[in-house]
Amino acid sequence: MFWLFVFLITFNEQFIDMILNIEQKINELREELNRHNYNYYVLDNPTISDFEFDKKLKELEKLEIENPQFFDANSPTQRVGGEITKNFATITHKNRMYSLDNSYSKEDLLDWEKRIQKIIGTESITYTCELKYDGASINLSYKNGILENAVTRGDGFQGDEVTANIKTIKSIPLVLNKPFVDNFEIRGEIILPFDGFNKMNEERIDIGEEPYRNPRNTASGSLKLQNSAEVAKRPLDCLLYHIVADKNPNATHFETLEKARELGFKVPKAIELCNTMEEVFAFIEKWNTKRFDLPYETDGIVVKVNSLAQQDELGYTAKSPRWAMAYKFKTAQESTVLNEITYQVGRTGAITPVANLEPVQLAGTTVKRASLHNADQIEKLDIRVGDTVFVEKGGEIIPKVVGVDFSKRPLNSEPTKYISCCPDCNTKLVRTDGDAKHYCPNEYGCPTQITGRIQHFISRKAMNIDGIGAETIELLFKEGLISNYADLYDLKEAQIIPLERMAEKSAQNIIAGIEKSKEIPFEKVLFALGIRFVGETVAKKLAKHFKSIDNLMKASFEELITVDEIGERIANSVIDFSSNLINIQQIERLKNYGVKLEVSAESLLNTSSILVGKIFVVSGVFTHFERNDLKKSIEDNGGKVASSISSKTTYVIAGDNMGPSKLAKAESLGIPIISEMDYLNLLK
Numbered sequence: 001m002f003w004l005f006v007f008l009i010t011f012n013e014q015f016i017d018m019i020l021n022i023e024q025k026i027n028e029l030r031e032e033l034n035r036h037n038y039n040y041y042v043l044d045n046p047t048i049s050d051f052e053f054d055k056k057l058k059e060l061e062k063l064e065i066e067n068p069q070f071f072d073a074n075s076p077t078q079r080v081g082g083e084i085t086k087n088f089a090t091i092t093h094k095n096r097m098y099s100l101d102n103s104y105s106k107e108d109l110l111d112w113e114k115r116i117q118k119i120i121g122t123e124s125i126t127y128t129c130e131l132k133y134d135g136a137s138i139n140l141s142y143k144n145g146i147l148e149n150a151v152t153r154g155d156g157f158q159g160d161e162v163t164a165n166i167k168t169i170k171s172i173p174l175v176l177n178k179p180f181v182d183n184f185e186i187r188g189e190i191i192l193p194f195d196g197f198n199k200m201n202e203e204r205i206d207i208g209e210e211p212y213r214n215p216r217n218t219a220s221g222s223l224k225l226q227n228s229a230e231v232a233k234r235p236l237d238c239l240l241y242h243i244v245a246d247k248n249p250n251a252t253h254f255e256t257l258e259k260a261r262e263l264g265f266k267v268p269k270a271i272e273l274c275n276t277m278e279e280v281f282a283f284i285e286k287w288n289t290k291r292f293d294l295p296y297e298t299d300g301i302v303v304k305v306n307s308l309a310q311q312d313e314l315g316y317t318a319k320s321p322r323w324a325m326a327y328k329f330k331t332a333q334e335s336t337v338l339n340e341i342t343y344q345v346g347r348t349g350a351i352t353p354v355a356n357l358e359p360v361q362l363a364g365t366t367v368k369r370a371s372l373h374n375a376d377q378i379e380k381l382d383i384r385v386g387d388t389v390f391v392e393k394g395g396e397i398i399p400k401v402v403g404v405d406f407s408k409r410p411l412n413s414e415p416t417k418y419i420s421c422c423p424d425c426n427t428k429l430v431r432t433d434g435d436a437k438h439y440c441p442n443e444y445g446c447p448t449q450i451t452g453r454i455q456h457f458i459s460r461k462a463m464n465i466d467g468i469g470a471e472t473i474e475l476l477f478k479e480g481l482i483s484n485y486a487d488l489y490d491l492k493e494a495q496i497i498p499l500e501r502m503a504e505k506s507a508q509n510i511i512a513g514i515e516k517s518k519e520i521p522f523e524k525v526l527f528a529l530g531i532r533f534v535g536e537t538v539a540k541k542l543a544k545h546f547k548s549i550d551n552l553m554k555a556s557f558e559e560l561i562t563v564d565e566i567g568e569r570i571a572n573s574v575i576d577f578s579s580n581l582i583n584i585q586q587i588e589r590l591k592n593y594g595v596k597l598e599v600s601a602e603s604l605l606n607t608s609s610i611l612v613g614k615i616f617v618v619s620g621v622f623t624h625f626e627r628n629d630l631k632k633s634i635e636d637n638g639g640k641v642a643s644s645i646s647s648k649t650t651y652v653i654a655g656d657n658m659g660p661s662k663l664a665k666a667e668s669l670g671i672p673i674i675s676e677m678d679y680l681n682l683l684k
């Protein structure tokens with residue numbers, strides 16, 4: 001009896017322990033997943049892979065189903081992951097926005113089919129198969145054929161009103177070209193096609209900034225920018241996949257999508273009707289490889305019950321429709337051995353660590369090198385030479401190392417020590433607060449920075465010098481013929497002919513190309529100078545505003561930041577450049593050689609000085625002008641455009657939907673608010 005008693009107590013204690021452990025585990029998982037949701041949706045900066053995230057979510061789901069006493073309506077399994085922000089007006093969705101249930105295998109899809117067959121009471125179900133576009137979800141509301149507003153998914157109940165940003169996307173119709181029901185919502189995904197993404201990154205690399213990680217996070221981050229003129233510069237697009245309408249005249253999802261396409265919406269062509277799961281699997285197989293040819297990222301396919309009546313019957317769980325199921329493709333990932341970490345120096349001195357890999361086949365290409373981003377990334381993932389690492393390739397140009405297979409770590413492995421000195425000139429590297437990268441500060445003595453700067457100077461978007469390539473610059477530098485871009489204009493044919501792989505003809509071409517670059521307009525010369533953070537667009541703005549290098553180099557910090565879109569960081573960089581003696585001397589030399597360092601007479605002709613001394617703030621959406629053209633017109637006529645209202649503002653030009661805070665500020669300071677027609681009258 002006594003022993004039985006002891007047994008029962010211990011058994012009970014063990015049981016209680018187990019339950020406590022489960023509760024703790026559930027809480028830990030919930031906390032962790034909430035944190036990842038925040039990083040992913042709010043910061044657009046995930047710290048684990050989607051696969052890992054989904055695995056943890058499934059683990060939590062399983063524990064919750066097995067232990068229903070710990071149910072919580074706020075669990076990440078019960079809620080859509082996004083959040084609303086304080087930066088935009090909050091709008092409550094008329095119809096809730098859901099997420100999608102995910103599956104990774106054909107068995108999962110067959111299980112799903114069984115579940116829904118049981119609910120509907122029939123075996124024969126027709127499906128629509130679509131691609132799953134990887135971006136940020138958006139809900140567009142149309143009233144009487146006109147776009148009323150655009151709202152992000154947010155937490156599914158409420159989202160951020162980002163209409164002004166969405167209006168910058170050319171493929172979204174503001175007015176429908178055909179009648180449809182008076183009120184409806186259409187849902188889609190805001191994406192950033194690879195082309196545009198890669199171009200944006202080239203520009204960032206050009207001005208010495210860290211490239212964006214992937215199109216999805218960049219698209220989603222773009223939607224949350226405060227300045228829609230900035231959004232307009234990003235080549236976003238919108239792919240539509242769902243209409244919600246009280247009086248939808250169509251009986252099926254497929255027909256509704258075709259209707260949406262007729263109305264002028266971009267509905268991708270890769271949509272198919274499937275009458276069996278076999279056909280669904282064939283669709284999956286086809287796109288599993290064809291997806292690499294698409295101009296944008298897809299992370300899977302979505303299978304939807306086609307009949308809208310059956311969709312109604314199936315309804316929704318707390319988080320997703322029962323009538324749809326996503327099937328996720330495995331990311332193109334391989335593991336291979338990391339042989340060496342090398343470090344590249346950019347023209348701005350930024351150091352980039354590069355993984356040199358045992359060659360591996362990945363999504364149709366052989367990968368030998370992959371990006372490691374920066375020191376933090378190496379430390380966070382604990383990447384070491386000799387490790388077997390996972391390499392992923394999306395549509396980005398450079399594949400990336402995403403993790404380590406710790407089970408294969410060699411016994412003698414040692415943590416990676418990030419370099420502390422420049423691999424090229426041995427100068428001690430610096431890293432400023434808030435900067436992810438290390439820099440070599442030896443701007444004018446570091447060989448790679450010197451040649452990098454000259455290579456940038458001659459590049460196509462800059463001085464566009466024919467006849468010289470990157471290797472020629474290296475050769476000329478090595479031979480001691482040039483050590484900065486001004487030296488190019490001193491080169492003589494006779495100095496070039498004797499060099500390796502050179503002949504009279506090539507030497508002539510080089511000299512002719514350099515000579516011709518003297519015709520390149522000032523704005524391109526300004527870009528070619530390689531001032532940090534002064535990319536192509538900023539160079540244009542500065543050239544237009546200051547008209548000559550002398551004016552620019554004399555400009556004060558205050559004057560610089562009054563120029564539209566020039567912030568403190570660029571202003572400081574221009575001032576640093578202008579106060580450096582080496583630069584001052586080089587600019588003087590370029591001037592003497594006849595390089596264009598001021599705006600030419602003809603480009604001054606199209607302009608007037610009617611608005612000189614007047615400062616404008618432009619707010620809202622306009623009918624006659626595109627916002628950027630309006631700004632250009634002000635500047636062309638000598639006026640200045642400022643981004644915020646102050647006592648110095650002369651006029652505020654207001655279009656539709658002017659922000660209420662701007663309106664209040666203008667009124668409180670007594671600044672006249674004029675329409676675009678009033679503005680045109682000013683020019684007469």
Ligand SMILES: NC(=O)c1ccc[n+]([C@@H]2O[C@H](COP(=O)([O-])OP(=O)(O)OC[C@H]3O[C@@H](n4cnc5c(N)ncnc54)[C@H](O)[C@@H]3O)[C@@H](O)[C@H]2O)c1
Binds near residue numbers: 039049054081188
């Ligand atoms: N790595 C992380 O830290 C982290 C954190 C949170 C979420 N995530 C990832 O985000 C995803 C979860 O996000 P989610 O809730 O947005 O779900 P989801 O992206 O898996 O699927 C739902 C969304 O798919 C989109 N979609 C694209 N094409 C569609 C189509 N043809 N039809 C219908 N919808 C379509 C819709 O916007 C919809 O809201 C998971 O893949 C998860 O791994 C990752």
Ligand SMILES: [Zn+2]
Binds near residue numbers: 423
């Ligand atoms: Zn260096």
